[in-house]
Amino acid sequence: MALLLHSLFLPPLHLAPPYRRIRRNSQSSGVFEPNPSLQPFSTKSSPKSSRTTNAPGLQRCSFNLIVSCSKEEADHNEQEGLRSNGKCPIKQAIHSLDSENSQFQPIEEDKSTAPFVSALKARAERNAAGFTFPGHNRGMAAPPLLEQLIGKGPFLHDLAEIDNFISPEGAIVDAQKKAAELLFGATETWFLVGGTTCGVEASIMSTCSPEDTLILPRNSHISAISGMVLSGALPKYMIPEYNTSWGIADGIKLHQVVKAIDELHEEGKEPAAVLITSPTYHGICSDLEKIIELCHKQHIPVIIDEAHGAHFKFDCRLPSTALEQGADLVIQSTHKVLCSLSQSSMLHLSGSIVDRERISRCIQTLQSTSPSYLLLASLDATRAQLSKNPYTILDTSIHLAHQLADEVQTLIPNSSVLESADFEGMPKKDPLRVTISTWKVGVTGYDAYKILREEYDIIPELRSQKSLTFVVSLGTWREHIQRVVNGIKDMTAVHGLDNSAQAMINHYECSPFGEITLKLSPREAFFANKRRINVEESLGEICGELICTFPPGIPVLIPGEVITQNALSYFLNARDGGAVICGATDCHLHSIVVCDI
Structure with missing residues (x-):
């Protein structure tokens, strides 16, 4: 099934060899065992449920997850906000369906083709x-x-005569x-x-x-x-x-x-x-x-x-x-x-x-x-x-993500990884997003991105002034994890800056939304007459274009908002640091479009 789409294409696309399933050591091993009394997608009721859902369809984790690990790993998972029916997933837990108490009945496995x-x-x-x-x-x-x-x-499958997309x-x-x-x-x-x-x-x-x-x-x-x-x-x-x-x-x-x-x-x-x-x-x-x-x-x-x-x-x-x-x-x-x-x-x-x-x-x-x-x-x-394979398909990816986070913090001095504990209330966090500090080792995120991409052929998903974010997915291999760890370790040794440069990064202001004044609605500003002025003259004007750094594509200036010094400073620092400015007519941000009202 995983190669259904690939099987359409002739000749076959070149796919890298499948990644190996990671075997953990004796102190940190994980085994998935089927529940003999409750197979996945079973329509039989289970004696007791530890979790119900208000949505129909695939019920999560109808298997026995038996995992043992060290106390440190357990604390790490609990700190990251990971949950398994309210429990730490690395402790033995039985995930079952409750057809008596749930609003929706368990479903049969979909064995048909797509x-x-x-x-x-x-x-x-x-x-x-x-x-x-x-x-x-x-x-x-x-x-x-x-x-x-x-x-x-x-091209053989780029067709246009199967069903009607608008009224299928x-x-x-x-x-x-x-x-x-x-x-x-x-x-x-x-x-x-x-x-x-x-x-x-x-x-x-x-x-x-x-x-x-x-x-x-x-x-x-x-x-x-x-x-x-x-x-x-x-x-x-x-x-x-x-x-x-x-x-x-x-x-x-x-x-x-x-x-x-x-x-x-x-x-x-x-x-x-x-x-x-x-x-x-x-x-x-x-x-x-x-x-x-x-x-x-x-x-x-x-x-x-x-x-x-x-x-x-x-x-x-x-x-x-x-x-x-x-x-x-x-x-x-x-x-x-x-x-x-x-x-x-x-x-x-x-x-x-x-x-x-x-x-x-x-x-x-x-x-x-x-x-x-x-x-x-x-x-x-x-x-x-x-x-x-809905219940275990991400098992290797989650393990690799934790491995990346652990090895970076263990092997690279002064480095750290973003965790739930870094925010008030410890919100839930996706473990497959691994955000690594660069400022603590004296390298901006923009410089680190460029170095890793050009010198080590490593491409992070997201960069900012202070960090890099890596996404671990189904296509991530153990080799990729090791390349990231080695690359960051080498980069830190070669390109790490002195304490004064590190202090400059630490004091960089990264919150551009402290003050917002809306003069026009987004629609009114979109259709308003516009004029272009030098960016130095734009303070206090009504922004006429949507401007953001990309990625992640979050607007810092929106049409209809008053242009603030905070927003301008953010953009200019990001631009000078190597960020890509999107949405602006002048991508170098020497000028800016404002509403002419």
């Missing part, structure tokens, strides 16, 4: 005379350079239904070929009308701003708390949502929806269960941008999913830690608070009428891959 992949494969094997799009006609006129790069296989009735419906009901536990799932960006925009449009108010974190992804431009919604921002030592934002707390709702009530307004990004790019999770409970008591729909948490369903040591915690709309980037092709995502609907027809219309408005069937097939194939 319906859309099967339909695509069958259609490609027919010797049809095609007079349809695309013009390469199943590779007959494939651009030679691209064919040399990827082979003819993708066949294989697409079947594939989406399997994802919703048999895997993620949603009422309905839509495949997205415009990424999670498209899903966030559609979710805002489906819950907010012009002049409605959307409560959201100020460090939301740029797609949330685009969604407000499209819908005409007005933002009510929540400012996340920052760990200034790391320069990294915390998740959203319950009290911040309560404050935002109360302030709107004082103005005589009701929020149309609440949007939360959880987990963040660094893997920090918000207190979703309490936030969602609060919002639902007031009939407020909750949208969760879970772009970085599509994998949470598949191991009890990972934080609970947004769907499990009762979210109404959840958007996931299936291509990040999971294995679909880039640009492919899923949007999940749960419950009945959000109008199903409206969200469907919004998705139709934003998606292409000519989708890539390869992207759709990759989503279906990934669903099948996960269904084959």
Whole structure:
């Protein structure tokens, strides 16, 4: 199943050898043993349950997880906020289904092939005379350079005559239904070929009308701003708390949502929806269960941008999913830690608070009428891959992530790894996001990124002034972990700076959202007349463009906001440090576009 999509392509793509399953030593060994009285996906009831879920579909961890390890590892896992039915996952625990107490019955294992992949494969094997799009006609006129790069296989399956993406009735419906009901536990799932960006925009449009108010974190992804431009919604921002030592934002707390709702009530307004990004790019999770409970008591729909948490369903040591915690709309980037092709995502609907027809219309408005069937097939194939081995598929990845974190801290003097304990309340954190300090060894994150990429051929996912973030996924091998450890160790020895340079990094201000004044709504600012001025003259002007550092794509200046010295200093320091500036007409940020009002 894992190679369903790969099997479509002829000739075969070159895949690296599979990674070896890591064997732990006698003091730290892990064995998965089937529960003889309860097989995965069993429809038989279990005598006792330690966890129920409010979402249908795949029930997590219906096996006996028997793991022994050192006390230090146990403390590490508990500190990181990992949980297994309320227990530390490295202690012996029985994960079972409770068909008597759960709202939803356990399901049978999905042993069928991926319906859309099967339909695509069958259609490609027919010797049809095609007079349809695309013009390469199943590779007959494939651009030679691209064919040399990827082979003819993708062209053979780049078709456009299977089902109707806008109003599907066949294989697409079947594939989406399997994802919703048999895997993620949603009422309905839509495949997205415009990424999670498209899903966030559609979710805002489906819950907010012009002049409605959307409560959201100020460090939301740029797609949330685009969604407000499209819908005409007005933002009510929540400012996340920052760990200034790391320069990294915390998740959203319950009290911040309560404050935002109360302030709107004082103005005589009701929020149309609440949007939360959880987990963040660094893997920090918000207190979703309490936030969602609060919002639902007031009939407020909750949208969760879970772009970085599509994998949470598949191991009890990972934080609970947004769907499990009762979210109404959840958007996931299936291509990040999971294995679909880039640009492919899923949007999940749960419950009945959000109008199903409206969200469907919004998705139709934003998606292409000519989708890539390869992207759709990759989503279906990934669903099948996960269904084959849902409870243990991430076991090796989690082990490798802990190994990376432990070896960096053990072998590299003065280094540290971001943990839940670095934030107030110790929020849940994704262990597959390993953020490593660089400032403590006297190297900026931007310099470290450049050094590792150019000199060691190591590519971190995210860099900032003070740290690097590495994502461990299903495709990570033990060799990759060792290369990172050795690379950082060598880099520190060669490029580490003196104490004065280290102090400069330590005092760098990384929180650009301390003061926000909104003069125009995002939509008003988007359509307002503009003019370009020198960046030195922009202080106090109304920003006319959306500007962010990328990654992670979090806007520091948003159209309609007053330009502050704090934001300018952040950008200029980031630019001079080597960050990529996105969204600005002048990517070097010598000038800036402002609203001419």
